[in-house]
Amino acid sequence: MKYTSQSVALPYFIAAIGLFVGQIVFGLAMGLQYVVGDFLFPEIPFNVARMVHTNLLIVWLLFGFMGAAYYLIPEETETELYSPKLALLMFWIFLIAGAATILGYLFVDYNTLAEMTGNNILATMGREFLEQPLLTKIGIVIVALAFLFNISMTMLKGRKTVISIVMLLGLWGLAIFFLFSFYNPGNLVKDKFYWWWVVHLWVEGVWELIMAAMLAFVLIKVTGVDREVIEKWLYVIITLALVTGLIGTGHHYFWIGTPGYWQWWGSIFSALEPIPFFAMTVFAFNMVNRRRREHPNKAAVLWALGTGVMAFLGAGVWGFLHTLAPVNFYTHGSQITAAHGHMAFYGAYVLVVLTIISYAMPLLRGRAANSQRAQVVEMWSFWLMTISMVFITLFLTAAGILQVWLQRVSDTPMPFMQVQDQISLFYWMRLWAGVVFAVGLVTYVASFFVKGESKPLITP
Amino acid sequence: MSGTFTKAMARNIFYGGTVFFFLLLVALTVDTTTNLHKSDNSANLTPQVVAGKHIWETRNCIGCHTLLGEGAYFAPELGNVYPRRGPEFIKAWIQSQPTGAPGRRQMPQFHLTDQELDDLVAFLKYTSEINAQKWPPNIEG
Ligand code: HEM
Ligand code: HEM
Ligand SMILES: [Fe+2]
Numbered sequence: 001m002k003y004t005s006q007s008v009a010l011p012y013f014i015a016a017i018g019l020f021v022g023q024i025v026f027g028l029a030m031g032l033q034y035v036v037g038d039f040l041f042p043e044i045p046f047n048v049a050r051m052v053h054t055n056l057l058i059v060w061l062l063f064g065f066m067g068a069a070y071y072l073i074p075e076e077t078e079t080e081l082y083s084p085k086l087a088l089l090m091f092w093i094f095l096i097a098g099a100a101t102i103l104g105y106l107f108v109d110y111n112t113l114a115e116m117t118g119n120n121i122l123a124t125m126g127r128e129f130l131e132q133p134l135l136t137k138i139g140i141v142i143v144a145l146a147f148l149f150n151i152s153m154t155m156l157k158g159r160k161t162v163i164s165i166v167m168l169l170g171l172w173g174l175a176i177f178f179l180f181s182f183y184n185p186g187n188l189v190k191d192k193f194y195w196w197w198v199v200h201l202w203v204e205g206v207w208e209l210i211m212a213a214m215l216a217f218v219l220i221k222v223t224g225v226d227r228e229v230i231e232k233w234l235y236v237i238i239t240l241a242l243v244t245g246l247i248g249t250g251h252h253y254f255w256i257g258t259p260g261y262w263q264w265w266g267s268i269f270s271a272l273e274p275i276p277f278f279a280m281t282v283f284a285f286n287m288v289n290r291r292r293r294e295h296p297n298k299a300a301v302l303w304a305l306g307t308g309v310m311a312f313l314g315a316g317v318w319g320f321l322h323t324l325a326p327v328n329f330y331t332h333g334s335q336i337t338a339a340h341g342h343m344a345f346y347g348a349y350v351l352v353v354l355t356i357i358s359y360a361m362p363l364l365r366g367r368a369a370n371s372q373r374a375q376v377v378e379m380w381s382f383w384l385m386t387i388s389m390v391f392i393t394l395f396l397t398a399a400g401i402l403q404v405w406l407q408r409v410s411d412t413p414m415p416f417m418q419v420q421d422q423i424s425l426f427y428w429m430r431l432w433a434g435v436v437f438a439v440g441l442v443t444y445v446a447s448f449f450v451k452g453e454s455k456p457l458i459t460p
Numbered sequence: 461m462s463g464t465f466t467k468a469m470a471r472n473i474f475y476g477g478t479v480f481f482f483l484l485l486v487a488l489t490v491d492t493t494t495n496l497h498k499s500d501n502s503a504n505l506t507p508q509v510v511a512g513k514h515i516w517e518t519r520n521c522i523g524c525h526t527l528l529g530e531g532a533y534f535a536p537e538l539g540n541v542y543p544r545r546g547p548e549f550i551k552a553w554i555q556s557q558p559t560g561a562p563g564r565r566q567m568p569q570f571h572l573t574d575q576e577l578d579d580l581v582a583f584l585k586y587t588s589e590i591n592a593q594k595w596p597p598n599i600e601g
Contacts, residue, residue, distance in 0.1 A: 034534070037565030042558065045568050046534050047523020111570075114518045126517025128531050162467070184517075186510035188587055189500035192530065193492070228467060235470035239477050246481040247488070255595035256528050257500045258492055263593070265488065329595060333529030333537065413600040416536035417565075 001363045001457075003074040005081035010364045011091050012067030013357045017445065019060035019098070020350075024438050026053040031431040035424050044106065051105050051131045057345065058129065059098045064353030065174075065210055066094075066147055069167060071360045072217045073151050076167075077158025082150050090146050097139040101132055123184055127195055130181045137181060144175040162231035163220075166238060167213035173206030189257035196252045203344070204248055204273060204315075208241040211352045212280065215307060218359045219284065222301050224292035233283045240276035248273045251323045255332055263325035270323045274316030277348075284308030296369035296455045297362060299378040303355035306386055310347025318343050318393065330408050335423075336400030343393040346385075354382075354444075362454065371452025378447035384440025391433040399426035499591035512583025519570050526601075528592055534565065537601025542581070542588040544599050550584065551577045 001007065030049045033039045040049070074081050081087060104113050110126075117133035119125050124134055132140070148171060155164055180197040216234045220227060250266025284305050295301065318340040322331040331337065358378065362370050369375070406419045414422070496502070516522075521538070522531040528539040541550060554577060558566040572580065 033565070036563055038560075038563060041566040042568060045524075045566070047520045047532065050523050050532055050534075051520070110520045111518045119518065123514060123517060126520050126522060128522050131520065131523075162471075186513055187496075187500060187502055187505055188513065188527075189496060189502075189590060190493075192528070193489075232465070232467050232470050235467065235474045239470070239474040242474075242478045243481050246478075246485045249485065250488075252530075253492075255592045256530070257496075257590040257592055259495055259499060260593055262492075330597060332595065333526040333531070333533065335533060338533055407600050408597045413598045415600050420565075 001366075003080050005084040005087075006071050006074050006360075007364060008081065008084050008087040008091070009067040009071035009360060011088070012063050012070065013361060013364075015091070015095055016060045016063040016067060016353060016357070019056050019063065021441060021445065022102075023053055023056035023060065024434075024441055026050075026056070028431070028434050028438060031427070031434045034427045035431065048105055048110070052102055054129055055105075055131065056102065059094075061349050061353060063094070064349075064357070065171065065214075066090075068210075068214050068217075068353070068356045068360075069147070069151050069171060071356065071364075072167065072214070073154050073164055074158075076161045076164040076217070077155050079154060079158035082153035082157070086146055086150050090143050090150075093139065094143045097136055097143075101136045104133065105131075122182065124182055127184065127191070129199060130195070140178065141175070144178070148172060148175060161227075162234055163213050163217050166209050166216075166234055170206045170209030170211075170213060173209065174202060177201045177206060192256045193253065193258060196249055200249045200252055201246070203349070204245040204270075205242060207349065208245065208276060209238050211307075211311075211348055212237045212241070214352050214356050215280065215284065215304060218300060218304050218355055219287045221359060222295040222297065222304065223287045223290065224295075225287050225290055230287065233279075233287075237276050237279045237283065240279055241273075244269050244272040244275060251325075251328065254325050254328055267323065267325045271320065273323070274312065274320050277312040277316040281308035281312045297359060297375070299370070299375045299382070300355060300359040302379055302382055303351060303358045306382060307347070307351040307355050310343065310351055310386060310389075312347070313390075314340065314343030314345070314347035314393070318397075330404050331400065334400045334403050335396045336404070339393045339396035339400055342396065343389060346389045351386075361448070363457070366457055367454040368457050369455040370447075371450065371454045373452040374447050374450035374454070377443060377450050381440050381444035381447055384443055385437055386440075388433045388436035388440060392430050392437065395426045395430040395433060399423045399430070402426070501586055501590045504586050504589060506582065506586075508579050508582045509586040510583075512579035512581070512586075515572065515576050515580045516583055524567070527587065528590070529595065535567065537596060538584060538587075539590075539592065540588050540596060540599065540601055542585045544601070547581045547585070550581055554580070 026049045029040060029044065030046060030053060033046050033049065070081060070087055108116070113133060114125050117135045119134055122134055124137060125131055151168060151171065155168060177198055180194045183194050185191055212234055216230050219225065220230050247265055248270035250262040251270035253262035253266055285308065288301060288305060322328050322336050322340065362368065370378070402423045403419050406414045406422060407416060524532050524535040526533065526537045529537065554570065554572060557569050
C-alpha cells in the first residue's frame with residue numbers, strides 16, 4: 001500500500017465477503033425449496049429468499065467495486081484520496097441501508113414494505129433484481145454520487161492513467177444506467193424494454209469496463225509487464241465489449257412485445273459478445289506468460305487467470321448457447337437461463353472482485369503476500385468454488401434441456417409443474433454441488449485466519 | 461500487438477465506436493417506441509390493467525414466476541395463463557393458496573379483495589394479448 005487513504009478499501013472488502021456468505025446461505029435455502037417445496041414456508045417463501053439471494057449478490061459486488069476503486073484510484077493517480085472520511089461515511093450508510101433492506105424483505109410483508117416506503121408515490125418495486133424500496137434506491141443513488149464525486153476529485157488532482165479513466169467511465173455508467181430503475185411505466189412492454197437498460201447494460205456493458213480495469217490493474221502489479229502494452233489491450237477489450245454489447249441488448253427484445261427486427265439485431269450483435277470475454281482470457285494468460293517478475297502472491301495470479309477462463313465460459317460460451325433467436329425461442333426463461341446467469345456472474349464479477357481482494361488484502365494488512373499456508377488454503381477455496389460452480393451450471397443445463405424438451409419441443413407438451421417433478425434429480429445434484437460451493441466459501445473465509453510467516457512488505 | 465497500432469489509435473477507436481453504437485441503440489429505441497403500439501397491446505391498456513400491474517408488482521409475483529419469459533423459474537409462466545386457465549380458474553386458484561400439500565412448492569396467500577383479483581386478471585389478460593412474436597412455443601408456457 002503506497003497511500004494511507006487506500007486503507008478505506010478494507011471495510012468495503014470485509015463487508016463484501018460477509019454479504020457473499022449471506023447470499024450463499026439463501027442460495028442453499030432456495031436450492032432445497034426447489035426439491036422440498038414447502039421448506040421454510042410460510043416464513044420465508046421462495047420469492048423472498050430469491051430477493052435476498054440476488055440483491056445480496058448485487059450489493060456485495062458493488063461493495064467490491066467501490067473497495068477496488070478506493071484501492072486502485074489513489075495508486076494509479078499517485079495521490080491520496082480526495083476524502084477518506086466521506087468514503088467511510090458512505091460505507092456505513094450503504095451497509096446500514098443494505099442491511100435494513102434485507103431485514104425488510106425478511107420480516108415485513110412485501111406489500112406492506114412497499115406502502116411504508118413510498119412505492120405509492122413512485123412505483124419502482126416488484127421487478128426482478130430491482131425489488132428495492134424507493135428509499136433504498138434513492139439511498140443507492142446518493143451513495144453512488146458521493147462515491148463518484150470522491151473518486152473523480154481524486155483523479156482530477158492526480159495522474160490520469162488509462163486504467164483509472166476506464167474504471168471511472170464504468171462506474172459513472174453504472175450509476176447513470178441505474179437511473180432507469182426509477183422508470184416504470186404502466187405499459188408492460190416499455191417497462192421491460194428499459195428494465196434491460198439497467199440489467200443488460202450493466203453486466204454486458206459498463207461492468208465490463210470496471211472488470212477489465214480491475215483485471216488490468218492486478219495484472220500490471222503481479223506481472224510487471226509494461227503499462228503501455230496492458231493499456232492498449234484494455235482499450236481493445238472495452239471497445240469490443242461496447243461495440244457488441246450495446247446493440248446486443250436486442251437479445252432480450254425477442255419475445256416481449258417489441259418489433260420483430262430485434263431478432264436480427266439482437267442475434268447478430270450478441271453472438272459477437274463472447275469476443276471481448278475471449279480477449280480477456282487471452283490477455284490474462286498472455287500477460288502472465290510474459291511476466292517480468294515472480295510475485296510472491298501466487299493466489300492472486302490464480303484468481304486473475306480464473307477470471308479470464310470462467311468469464312469466457314459463463315458469459316461467452318453459455319451466453320452464446322442461447323443467444324440466437326431461433327434457439328432462445330425454446331430456451332427463454334428456462335433453467336438454461338439460470339445456468340448461464342450463475343456461471344456468468346460467478347466467472348466475471350465474483351471472480352474479479354475476489355481477484356482484487358486477493359491482491360490487495362495482504363497489502364492492506366501490511367504484508368506483500370500471505371504466508372505459504374494461507375495461500376494454499378486460499379487456492380483450495382478457488383478450486384472448490386470454481387469446480388462446484390461448473391457442476392451447478394452443468395446440472396442446471398441438463399435440467400434445462402430436459403425441461404425445454406418435455407415442455408416446449410415435444411408433440412405432447414407437459415405442464416410446468418409436472419416437468420419440474422420429472423427433473424428433480426438434477427435439482428438434487430445442483431443442491432449438493434451448492435453444498436460444496438459453500439464449503440469452498442468457508443474455506444475462503446478461513447484462509448484469512450491461517451497463521452504463518454508472511455512475506456514482509458518491501459516498498460519498491 | 462505490433463508497434464504500428466498505438467495506444468492513441470486504440471483510444472480513438474474506443475470513443476468513436478462507443479458513441480456510434482450508442483447512437484445506433486438510441487435510434488433503434490426511437491424506432492421501436494414509434495412502432496410499439498402495433499405490438500404492445502396498448503389499445504387495451506386500461507386503468508384497471510395498470511392497477512393490476514401494481515398488484516402484480518407489490519406481491520412480488522415475479523419472484524417465483526416468469527412473465528413473457530422473464531423472472532424466476534420456480535413456478536409456471538403467467539404471460540399466457542389467461543388463455544391457458546381462464547379468469548375464474550385464476551381467481552379461485554389465488555384464493556385457495558397455499559395448498560399445503562406436503563413437500564410441494566407453495567404459493568403464499570395474498571388476501572386480495574375481489575376488486576384486486578379482477579384488476580390482476582385484467583392485467584394478465586392484457587399481457588396475454590401482447591404480440592410476443594408467437595412466444596411461448598405452446599400453451600404450457
Ligand atoms: C458477465 C456477463 C454476463 C452476465 C453476468 C450475465 C447474466 C445473465 C443473467 C442473470 C440473465 C438472466 C436475466 C433474467 O433473470 O431474466 C441473463 C440472460 C441472458 N444472457 Fe447473459 N450474462 C452475461 C453475458 C452474456 C453474454 C456475453 C451473452 C451472449 C453471448 C448472454 C446472453 C444472454 C441471453 C440470451 C439471456 C436471456 C436468456 C433468456 O431468454 O431467458 N449473456 N444473463
Ligand atoms: C450454493 C450455491 C447456490 C445455489 C444453490 C443457488 C441457487 C439459486 C436459485 C435456486 C435461484 C433461483 C432460480 C429461479 O429463479 O428459479 C438462484 C438465482 C440466482 N443466483 Fe444463485 N445459487 C447459488 C450461488 C450463486 C452464486 C455464487 C451466484 C453468483 C455468482 C448466484 C447468482 C444468482 C443469480 C444471478 C440468480 C438469478 C438468475 C436468473 O435470473 O437467471 N447464485 N440461485
Ligand atoms: Fe444480455
